Amino acid sequence: MIPVYIRYLSREIYAAVALVLLAFLGLFAFFDLVNELDDIGKGGYMLHHAAIYVAMIMPGRVYELMPIAVLIGTLYALTTLARHSEITVLRASGLSTRRLLSGLLAIGSVFVVLTFVFGEYLAPPAERAAQQWRLAATRSMVSQELRTGLWVRDGRRFVNVSSVLPDTSLQGVRIYEFDERAALVSISEAESGAYDGSDGWRLRKVAQTRFSDGGTSTVSLPEMVWNSELTPEVLSVLMVVPERMSVSTLYSYIHHLRDNNQKTTRYEIALWKKLAYPFAAFVMMGLALPFGYMQTRMGGVSLKVFSGIMLGVGFHLLNGLFSNLGVINGWVPAVAALTPSVSFFLAAAFMMWWVERR
Numbered sequence: 001m002i003p004v005y006i007r008y009l010s011r012e013i014y015a016a017v018a019l020v021l022l023a024f025l026g027l028f029a030f031f032d033l034v035n036e037l038d039d040i041g042k043g044g045y046m047l048h049h050a051a052i053y054v055a056m057i058m059p060g061r062v063y064e065l066m067p068i069a070v071l072i073g074t075l076y077a078l079t080t081l082a083r084h085s086e087i088t089v090l091r092a093s094g095l096s097t098r099r100l101l102s103g104l105l106a107i108g109s110v111f112v113v114l115t116f117v118f119g120e121y122l123a124p125p126a127e128r129a130a131q132q133w134r135l136a137a138t139r140s141m142v143s144q145e146l147r148t149g150l151w152v153r154d155g156r157r158f159v160n161v162s163s164v165l166p167d168t169s170l171q172g173v174r175i176y177e178f179d180e181r182a183a184l185v186s187i188s189e190a191e192s193g194a195y196d197g198s199d200g201w202r203l204r205k206v207a208q209t210r211f212s213d214g215g216t217s218t219v220s221l222p223e224m225v226w227n228s229e230l231t232p233e234v235l236s237v238l239m240v241v242p243e244r245m246s247v248s249t250l251y252s253y254i255h256h257l258r259d260n261n262q263k264t265t266r267y268e269i270a271l272w273k274k275l276a277y278p279f280a281a282f283v284m285m286g287l288a289l290p291f292g293y294m295q296t297r298m299g300g301v302s303l304k305v306f307s308g309i310m311l312g313v314g315f316h317l318l319n320g321l322f323s324n325l326g327v328i329n330g331w332v333p334a335v336a337a338l339t340p341s342v343s344f345f346l347a348a349a350f351m352m353w354w355v356e357r358r
Contacts, residue, residue, distance in 0.1 A: 003103070005090055010107045012081065017073030017111070024065045029054050032061075042138050049137040056130035060123040060244050066115045067277070068312035070108065071284035075308035078292030079301050087292050097289075097356060104285045111281035119274060124246040131240065132167070153260035154228050156180075168232035169194045173203060175226065186210045190224065200227040229256060242270035243323075250274065266327045272337030273323065280315070280341050287311065287348040290355040315344055 036050035081087050090100070149162040149172065156179070162172025170193040177185045190203035206221040233249060234256055242250065250271040257264045291304050318340040326336025 005095065006103045006106065009077070009081075009103060012077040013074050013104075013107055014110075016077040017069050020073045020076070021062070021065060021069035024069060025058060025061055028061050028065070029058065032057065039138060045134075045138045049133070053130050053134050053137075056126050056133060059118055059126040063115060063118040063123045063244075063277075064316070066111060066118070067280040067284050068316060070111050070281045071288055071312045071315075072305060072308040074104070074108075074285050074288040075291050076301070076305050078288055079304045082292045082294070083301060097352070101286065101289060101352075104289060105282055108281045108285040112278045115278040115281060119277065120246050120248075123244055124240060124249065127240045127244045135165075152230060153262065154230055155260070157228075159228075159230070164235055168235045170201070184211055188224070188226075193226070195232050196225075199225045201225070201230075229259070242267050243273065245270065245274075247271065247274050265330060265333060266323075268333035269323050269326045269336050272334050273319065276338055276341055280344075283341055283345045283348060284312075284315075287344060287351070290348070290351040293355045311344075315340060318343070 032054045033050060036053065039045050040047060040050060078087065149160055150164060152159050152161075156177060158176045158178075160174040160176075161170050164170060171191070173188075173190040173193050175186075175188040175190075177188075179185050186208060188203070188206055188208045190207075191205035193201045193203040196202045203224045203226055204222070206224040207218065208221065208224070209216055209218045234253055245253075250267055254264045254267050254271065257267065288308065291307070294304075322336050322339050325331065326333065
C-alpha cells in the first residue's frame with residue numbers, strides 16, 4: 001500500500017510540474033510561431049500553416065522541457081510544503097532523508113517513462129511529419145548543404161541526389177559504381193526514384209554508361225531496380241535533427257555510416273543523450289530536495305523558484321554545449337553526452353550532504 005505522505009507529495013508535485021510544463025510550452029510555442037513569421041507568404045505558406053507546424057513540433061518540446069519542468073515543479077512543491085512546515089512535521093515524525101528521497105524517485109519514475117515515450121515514440125514521427133508539412137506548404141525541397149545536392153556512400157557506390165522530396169522520393173539520381181580496385185565501373189543517371197519496400201528503389205528514365213577494357217557502352221532503360229542499404233528511414237534524417245530521432249533510427253543510421261567508413265560522432269552523442277536523458281528527471285528531483293530542507297522566510301519561495309529556473313536553463317545549455325564540444329573535439333560520445341547529467345547529480349549529492357550537516 002502506498003504511504004499517505006507519498007500520495008500527498010505525488011499530488012502536489014504532479015500538479016506543479018504540469019503547470020510549469022504548460023507554461024513553458026506556451027512560451028516556446030509563441031517563440032516558435034514568431035520564428036515562422038519570416039516565411040509567411042512563401043509558396044503559399046500562411047499563418048494557419050505555421051500554427052499547425054508549431055503544434056506538430058510540441059511533442060519534441062515536451063521531451064526537451066520535461067527535466068526542467070520536473071526540477072522547477074518539484075522545487076516549488078517542496079518549498080511550499082516547507083513554508084507550511086509540512087516537511088518539518090514529516091521529519092519530526094521519523095521520516096528519514098533516504099526514505100523521502102526514495103519516495104521522490106518513485107514519483108519521478110512516472111516522468112522518466114513519460115520522457116522516454118515522448119522521445120522515442122511521439123516526438124520523432126511528429127517532427128518528421130511537421131517538416132514534411134512545412135516543406136509541402138512552402139513548396140520546398142529538403143535543403144542540402146551542397147549546391148550539387150546530397151552525396152551518400154552505399155558500399156562501392158557513391159550516390160548523388162539533386163533533391164529529396166518531403167515524401168523521401170528522389171529527383172535527379174546519379175549512381176557511380178566502383179570495383180574492388182576503385183576503378184569506375186558504371187554511371188547510372190535517373191530522372192526520379194521511389195522506394196518499393198519489396199525490391200528496393202525503383203528508378204525511372206535511366207541512362208546507364210558502363211566502362212570496360214573494350215570501351216564504353218550506353219543503354220537507356222524506362223525503369224531500373226536499385227537494391228541499396230539506403231532506405232526512406234535513413235534519408236529521413238535529413239528532415240530531423242539527431243536529437244529528435246528515435247533510438248532505433250539513430251542506431252541503424254550509425255551502423256550505416258560505419259559500414260561506409262563515415263564519421264558517426266554527432267549521432268553517437270545523440271544516441272547516448274537519448275538513452276540518458278529520461279533519467280535526468282531523477283537527478284532533477286534529487287537536486288530539488290535540499291531546497292525543501294532549507295528554512296523559508298517571506299519571499300523565499302520566489303527566490304528558490306528563480307534558482308530552479310536558472311539551474312534548469314543551465315542544464316539545458318550545458319547539454320547543448322557539451323554535444324557541440326564533443327563533435328568539435330572528437331570526445332568520447334558517452335563522456336560528451338553524460339557529463340551534464342553527472343555534474344548535476346554530483347551537485348545534488350553535495351547539496352544534500354551540506355544540508356544534512358547543517
